[in-house]
Amino acid sequence: MPEGHTLHRLATHFDKTFGGGAVRATSPQGRFSDGAARIDGRVLVESEAHGKHLFLGFDSGEWLRVHLGLYGAWTFGDVDGERHLGAPRAPGAERLELERDPDGFVVAPTPVGAVRARLINTGGWADLRGPSACEVITTDDKHAVQNRLGPDPLRSDADPDRAWRVISRSRTTIAALLMRQDVIAGVGNIYRAESLFRAGIDPLTPGRELGRERWEILWEDLSGLLRDGVRDGYIITTRPEDRPDPDAHPVPRPDTLYVCYRTGDPCRVCSSPIASSELAGRTLYWCPGCQP
Incomplete structure (x- = not known):
């Protein structure tokens, strides 16, 4: 499931490529036909992300709300070809010669697969699956x-004290609390595990035993990691001194994460085997040496 940085990148991308102009909306799959008709021909005036939700605001005063969930994805097409947001264009891909209708809107190719929603403007198209x-x-x-x-x-309106009020009273583990979107919005399995490792926090620590100082450090680090994800387009959590080749940043490599997907591998800091277990239906990763 995409984490919060991806949704903020999507909001920025929609502002840049669709903002300020009229949008044609259809539902090739048919499951969003009524919704598409409500925003068809409307001007996209605002794009916003909150946690894992994307909101596209139109001049009608209505909003398109999208939650990608486990399997959702946006694909964008323009003169540079068709690609997922943040993914490099395939080597050797050719630029497209776009056709436009009499009103100037792009004539997009026939949809492939179950496209829930398609948005088209004068510069390209976006498909949601x-x-x-x-x-x-x-x-x-x-x-x-x-x-x-x-x-x-x-978000600029984020209030970490609101999350702390829940955490500081809870017997639930901090690992579980970080995944609750009503506690902190936008944190997923990777940022959860990696931020707890970087803070040296045992993931099974009850929220009320965490302590205010450790919470503030955790929040600040999470904020920085998410901002880095928006900037780079990748989740990179290892510090330069813990990478064999620190100058290779930000290209994704096997050494960009500390604990996620590394069960049994030696910790990059203390060499202890990385542990994992199931928690609330997701795999939790941690280092028993660095997170005692």
């Missing part, structure tokens, strides 16, 4: 969704 949520909502509905979410470290 496999989301867990795709709906057109009012501003009040949008605020209701956001009110159920915890603070997003990537």
Whole structure:
């Protein structure tokens, strides 16, 4: 499941490539036909992310809310070809000669697969496949969704004290609390495990035993890691001194993570075998040596 940095990159990308212009909306799959009709021909005026939710605001006052879930993905097409956001174009791919209709909108290729929603403007198109949520909502509905979410470290309105009030009273493990979107929005399995490792926190520590100082360090580090993810397009959590080739940043390599997906491998810091177990339906990774 994409983590919060990806949704903020998507919001920025939509602002850049679709913002300020009219958008044609369809549902090639047919499951979003009514919603597509409500925003078809409308101008995209605002793009916003909160945690793992993407909100696209139109001049009608309505919003397209998308939650990608485990399988959702956006694919974008323009003169440089068709590609996923953040993924490099395939080597040798050729630029496209785009056709446009009499109104100047791009004539996009025939959709491939189950495309829930397709957005087209004068510069390209965007296809959405496999989301867990795709709906057109009012501003009040949008605020209701956001009110159920915890603070997003990537947003300027994030209030870490709101998350701390929940954590400091909870017997639930900090590892489980970090995955609750009503506590902190946008943190997924990778950022959860990697931030706890970097802070030297035992993931099974109850929230109320964490301590305010350790929480503030954890929040600050999480915020920095997420900002790096927005900038780089990749999740890179290892510090330069813990990489064999620190100058290779930011190209993704096997040494960009400390504990995730490394069960049994030696810790990059203390050489203890990385441990893993199931927690709330997800695999939790940690280092018993560095996170006692």
